[in-house]
Amino acid sequence: MIGGLDDVVAAETVLSDVDGIAGRLIIRGVSLDDLVHSRYEDVLSLLLDGFFPDLSGLPEGLGAARVAVFKHLASVDADLLALTPIEAVRALLARLPDGDDLTTALHLIAAPAVFTPGIIRLRSGLAPIAPNPGVTHACDILAMMLGKAPEAQQVAALDRYLVTVADHGLNASTFAARVVASTQAGLASAILAGLSALKGPLHGGAPGPVLDMLDAVGTPANAARWVEDELARGERLMGFGHRVYRVRDPRADALKGAVELLATSSAIDPVRLALAEAVERAALAALKRKKPDRRLETNVEFYTALLLESLGFPRATFTCVFAMGRTGGWIAHAREQVLGGRLIRPQSRYVGPKPQQAA
Known part of the structure; x- marks a missing residue:
């Protein structure tokens, strides 16, 4: 059974190059x-x-x-x-x-x-x-x-x-x-x-569940324990890992920069931002410890969720906003x-x- 056409070249394009090894x-x-x-x-x-x-x-x-x-x-x-x-x-x-x-x-x-x-x-x-x-x-x-x-x-x-x-x-x-x-x-x-x-x-529906994860964690102090419990149950941490990137998704850094732009305005809740940063630290540390043979880094969905929520988009519309750009x-x-x-x-x-x- 051929799964997902991985490594099959189906087109030549001048439009974009995704380098999953270099993270570019x-x-x-x-x-x-x-x-x-x-x-x-x-x-x-x-x-x-x-x-x-x-x-x-x-x-x-x-x-x-x-x-x-x-x-x-x-x-x-x-x-x-x-x-x-x-x-x-x-x-x-x-x-x-x-x-x-x-x-x-x-x-x-x-x-x-x-x-x-x-x-x-x-x-x-x-x-x-x-x-x-x-x-x-x-x-x-x-x-x-x-x-x-x-x-x-x-x-x-x-x-x-x-x-x-x-x-x-x-x-x-x-x-x-x-x-x-x-x-x-x-x-x-x-x-x-x-x-x-x-x-x-x-494909396009992952950012919303990132917010569900943040809601479930609640406070920065709960982040490490919550992440450990989820991994022990075999659950996936939303916003981490990517099919192509084997290092940190470069789009995650770009969107973290966008969130930092909002931090200088009245748009973002500093408490929510602190919670997201605590969850990211806890998740990256736990994934590195529990899955040392895999590079599971922050992906584009993690900071997308925080960004779009801060801009006022309901989480049910996140895929629509993705479509605006794509x-x-x-x-x-x-x-x-x-x-x-x-x-x-x-x-x-x-x-x-x-x-x-x-x-």
Whole structure:
């Protein structure tokens, strides 16, 4: 049985390089360490360069796209609000037309950024707030959710998150998007495939349980005992270890930096931050002691959870926020596949029963 296609090269890409041994993420020749100081719009321009004719007006185009997709929130009804947030976003995104041009791409990138705050407010009995095309993408997302202008540190922290998760090699959702794109079904179909794969708890659903873990620990003084008890029961510690990285996930450091940005504002609870730091110390020490043959380091989900909670996103929407950043990467991979690839059609090996031979 071939499990998970590990070590199978399914595409050549100019978009991102995930070095799990060195703990390094490179996006189009630029290290994540340098990219985290950029706006999301700047990283979009980097990812999409060469896949569309003219990106000179991308920030303005993305602002206009937010305004254009906002109208779909008017059709949200009780049945849609009864869905989970990611299912509601998926349903709304499915209403967008397919196509392969830049306008279609920007509408798809804008969709989760507009639909998620709108759904959050509607589920709370509040009216959605219309986008402001004159501000940055990260600023507008927070304003549409919070109902007021966000602090500069909040905007910078969300920008850092969106940049950090924009692309990450040929993960499950990106591969799904490329497979659908290879059929020339259109960008909307490819993004819906990526979003559906992201919805799975083995891919995009881990940050929420990190907060459940912090809630269960309660106080920094309980961290070491709680971690030891969980490991003794054979439980997994959420936010530690990664399928690819054998050292510390570089995205974890980037997002810890974003949390530190919030620590200089009124957005973050210093008690919550101290608890998270105590749990991280206790978990890393216990994992090193109990599993010395494995490098189980902090991964991207750990500080994602604290960051998104501090920004005001309900934990049920964390996968939606992930999609806000990753959609840009899906678009870039879909265009790369269409422009330079073939229909993706791997082989399978039949291991079922053989037909019985006639006597």
